[in-house]
Amino acid sequence: MGRWLRGFALATAAALCGGCGQSDGRPVVRFIVQPDAGGGYRAVVEKFALARPDILVEMVEGPASTDSREEMYIGAFMAGDSPYDVVLMDVIWVPKFAAQGWLLPLDDRFPSQARDAFLPGDVRAGIWDGRCYRVPLRSDAGMLYYRSDLVPDPPATFEALAARARGLKTADRGGFVFQGRQYEGLVCAFLEVLWGHGGDVLDDSGAVVLDSPEGIRALTWLAGLVGDGAPEGVTTYQEEEARAAFQEGRAVFMRNWPYAWAKLQEDGSPVKGKVGIVPMVHAEGRESAATLGGWGFGISRTAKFPDAAWAFIEFATAPEQQKLLNARNGAIPTRRALFEDPEILARHPHYPELFRVLLAARPRPVHPQYSRISQSLQRHLSAALVKSETPEEAIRKAAGEIRGIVGK
Amino acid sequence: MKRLLPVAVAAMAAFSLGPFLWSALTSLKPADELFRVPPTWIPRSVSLDNYRDVFAQRPFARYMVNSLFVAGLSTILTLAAGAPAAWALARLRLRWSAAIEKGFLAFALFPPAVLLVPLFVAARDAGVLNSRIGVAFVHAALNLPFAVWSLTSFFRAFPADLEDAARVDGFSRAGVLLRVVFPVSAPALAATAILVFIFSWNEFVIALTFLTRDELRTVPVGVAMLSGVTAYDIPWGQISAAVVVTTLPVVAAVLAFQRSIVQGLGAGAVKG
Amino acid sequence: MGSRSRYLWLLPSAALLGVILALPLLKGLAGGVPGIGDALRDPAVGRAAWNTCLFAGISVPLELGLGLAFALLLNRDFRGRGLARALAILPWALPTAVMALSWRWIFSDSWGIANDLPRALGLLEEPVPWLGRPGTAMAALIAADVWKTTPFVTLILLAGLQGVPSDLYEAMSLDGAGPVRRFFWVTLPLLRPSIALALVFRLIQALGIFDLVWVLTGGGPADATRTISLEAYDSVFRHLEPGRGAAVTLLAAAGMFAVALVLGALARGRGDA
Incomplete structure (x- = not known):
């Protein structure tokens, strides 16, 4: 029976699967992408097929959740001999994947002269341990949205923002909304407050400096807003909850990513x-x-055709393709020059302001153990927001845990 | 007691239906009504756009066929392997039956997340990635401990004298199982089959990582692929619509199946 | 039929488990053995274990109670019983991850019906961010899980009830026993194996809860809903420490096994265990 079962499984599988993974001898380049609702990625792949008929690019659409797509890549890498040759990576994956030896260094193919054409933060985020592993395709950075009809002159300092948020809130309108749920978005929102206060998580040598006076001031400011200048429910908010609250007129200020702009307008x-x-x-x-x-x-270290993979990456990150992705999927370009492109500016008149934000964008702590650093931050930031720890306690505990993680 | 019955049934229906109804109503709301405060209970303007968009964005008919195939095959495999084992454990006075039963249970203790990578390696080496049959086999294995325990428990309740009588009538053991035990235990078989079927229908992680070609994907993975233009926005109305469209037929099918199996096998028992 | 050949009945299932699960399990878990000591001392693991036990300890008894009530109800004869049974299964048939998303909306402080309904009834004055406070977040999680998994219990117990011979009831009725006595003297003892079955598997599922927490709260706020399988999952897929994930899983599995066997045996009663 056992043999029969196995035989049956293999036979039917072979019959059903005949031909999968096989190509007609051309090099195959495979990668996972978010669901391509706008069709931009598909268009890029089709254009590439015309330009380079000798290479077959297979685009696998993964789930909308970033976590699920990371799981697909990690599962494949851990299994060894990953079927994915090109890795479309979130910024925070780079050090983690590179430290595992899963990625091919790209320094020769993507030298510093070529990097200068891109946004500086996006380039920096692709470098780990002195080597470059990632070519930026689309950028993203947090910023402050405000109601221009209620606030003719936007605040510039934390004090002013808190004062306005408290002053302008009403019974059915909160002041400031942000991502306050215990998840990665909370870390993103907090880092902007931390950096804006002059603090940081790690210094240039990699030592933990989170529990500086600036760090404590930053969290005191953010946690002090909850239930006051910010609605108490902000501790459940992700991007969409914040966006919906702001869009329905129930907030005056919002911290969010650029995607919200198109929805709000x-x-x-x-x-x-x-x-x-x-x-x-x-x-x-x-x-x-x-x-x-x-x-x-x-590029995956186990890629069978790294040159073909590079040919595709070079093509997909070229200005024309970035424009296509911008038009179809609203992807924010990573090439500086595109922020002066008349076609793009005609479509997005707010891009000059966005460009200012992107130039000031900083990567999250670049460390192979970033996910553990982030988890510790999430735990204690959330505790401070729901008042189960004081801001000072939370910062000190997080700093202590992070010292244990990075060993400095 | 008699008068309370309708009240109790209504309460149960409200409990079971309530949250789902909320999703169903959400699926009929146009995008700008989703985040109204206070929320509108009955959509102010009913729109079927979400239903249209679901099918425009993703091949859901295809996903449903795939899910039906995977869940159906895995249910058959689970029962075909599990019923004889359960029968042996319940009736054949095996010396190690208690230990074996606990051994089956041990397999139920490990979440697919931990098994995923080694399973993925095994599937790749066996060449069954991107095979729905491969996924059905994995689901069957994951479901087997429950099926064996469930059927063992019900077979134990089966009256032994009925079985002995049948043996005297000259039935073989397999004959007794097929002609006497299964018909009488039809409700238990049906309940087990339904639970196993729905588990497989809803399983996400294995289906996601094993089946990467869009034409092979299953419903839960398909729902996870519904997306707005950017990674952040959640197409709330469409997700609700997809759930309504894919779940109602399953529940209907499951019940039709239960009725037919109970009646079919039950009728067999009377004749036998 | 010889005594050895009786074991042939087990062959198909043994083959299925052996070929598909046994080797990956060994490979996946062997790496966890060295890390067991560290995992035992890790306060994060302890916290997650406590949350998990709290969650299972409250939700499983609720599910058993409700499931038993529903099963008794659905076993009676009334018009529309087929439809009622369909409705009773519905929550189980909905994909967990998707329905968890619905629950997130239901519990929202602004547009959630879990605030709107009590406010309309005058039970609440201020909106409550159910998922935003440590205590209420756990309560919300339990509510969502009870809703989702009660049908599992209902279905098993209903099948068990259908196995209770009706002539026993008739005999008891002739003796003049009321419905309450009949329930405690006939129904409950005969249902014991089914209750034990539902209990064992619900416990295992509840102690391994993942999807619902992942989507509903992500383990927050302040780690108040972080469960043991979230801990294991993060170790494997977020932190790339499969060894620690396997160690946590092994510990959890050992605990689950012990609890499930003991409670299962108790529920089944001495004679049958």
Whole structure:
């Protein structure tokens, strides 16, 4: 029976699967992408097929959730001999994947002269341990949205933002909304406050400096808003909850990614034409900073045809293709020059302000153990927001845990 | 007691239906009504756009066929392998039956997330990635501990004298199982089959990582692929519509199946 | 038929488990053995284990109670019973991850019906961010899980009830026993194996809960809903430490096994265990 079962399984599988993974001898380049609702990625792959008929690019659409797609890549890498040759990576995956030896260094193919054409933060996020592993495809960074009809002159400092948020809130309108649920988005929102206060998680040598006076001030400011200048429910908010609250007119200020802009300005949106964007505010005498998001291409170390993979990456990140992805999927370009492109500016008149934000964008702590650092931050930031730890306690505990993780 | 019955049934229906009804109503709301405060209970303007978009964005008919195939095959495999084992454990006075039963249970203790990578390696080496049959076999194995325990428990309740009588009538053991035990235990078989079927229908992680070609994907993976233009926005109305469209037929099918199996096998028992 | 050949009945299932699960399990878990000591001392694991036990300890008894009530109800004869049975299965048939998303909306402080309904009834004055406070988040999680998995219990117990011979009831009725006595003297003892079955598997499922938490709260706020399988999952897929994930899983599995066997045996009663 056992043999029969196995035989049956193999035979039927072979029959059903005959031909899968096989090509007609051309090099195959395979990668996972988010669901291509706008059709931009498909268009890029089709254009590439015309330009390079000698290479077959297979685009696998994964689930909308970033976590699920990361799981697909990690599962394949852990199994060894990954079927994915090109890795379309979130910024925070790079050090983790590179430290595992899953990625091919791209320094020769993507030298510093070529990198200069891209946004500096996006390039920096692709470098780990002195080597470059990622070519930026689309950028992303957090910023401050405000209701231009209620706030003619946007605040520049944390004090001013908190004062306005408290002053302008009403019974059915909160002041400031952000991502306050215990998840990665909370870390992104907090880092902007931390950097704006002049603090950081790790310094340039990699030592933990989170529990500086600036760090404590930053969390005191953010946690102090919850239930006051920010609705208590903000501790359940992800991007969409914040966006919906702002769009329905129930918030004056919002921390969010650039994607919200298009939704807020849609026909029928209650706040259409009443929205402005600026970089996140900063403390007196400090500078604004934005948390960098975004996606880029790397090459798997087990790629059978790295040259073919590179040919595709070079093609897909070229200006023409970035414009196509911008038009179809709203992807924010990573090439500086495109922010002066007349076609793009005609479609997105707010891009000059966005460009300012992107230039101030900083990667999250670049460390192979970033996911553990982030988990520790999430735990204690959330505790401070729901008042089960004081801001000082939370910062000290998180710093202690992170010291244990990075060993410095 | 008699008068309370309708009240109790209504309460149960409200409990079971309530949250689902909320999703169903959400699926009929146009995008700008989703986040109204306070929420509108009955959509102010009913729109079928979400239903249209679901099918425009993803081949859901295809996904349903795939899910039906995977879940159906895995249910058959589970029962075909599990019923004889359960029968042996319940009736044949095996010396190790208690230990064997606990051994089956041990396999139920490990979440697919931990098994995923080694399973993926095994499937790749056997060449069954991108094979729905491969996924059905994995689901069957994952379901087997429950099926064996469930059927063992019901077979134990089966009156032994009925079985002995049948043996005296000259039935072989297999004959007794097929002609006497199964018909009498039809409700238990049906309940087990339904639970196993729905488990497989809803399984996500294995289906996601094993089946990467879109034409092979199953419903839960398909729902996870519904997306707005950007990674952040959640197409709430469409997801609700997809759930309504894919779940109602399953429940209907499952019940039709239960009725026919109970009646069919039950009728067999009377004749036998 | 010889005594050895009786074991042939087990062959198909043994083959299925052996070929598909046994080797991956060994490979996946062997790496966890060295890490067991560290995992035992890890406060994060302890916290997650406590949350998991709290969750299972409250939700499983609720599900058993409700499931038993529903099964008794659905076993009676009334018009529309088929439809009622369909409705009773519905929550189980909905994909967990998707329905968890629905629950997130239901519990929202602004547009959630879990705030709107009590406010319309005058039970709440201020909206409550159910998922945003440690205590209410766990309660919300339990509510969503009870809703989702009660049908599992209902279905098993209903099948068990259908096995209870009706002549026993008739005999008891002739003796003048009321419905309450009949329930405790006939129904409950005969249902014991089914109750044990539902209990064992619901416990295992509840102690391994993942999807629902993942989508509903992500383990927050302040780790109040972080469960043991979230801990294991993060180790494997977020932190790339499969060894730690396997160690946590082994510990959890050992605990689950012990609890399930003991409670299962108790529920089944001494004679049958």
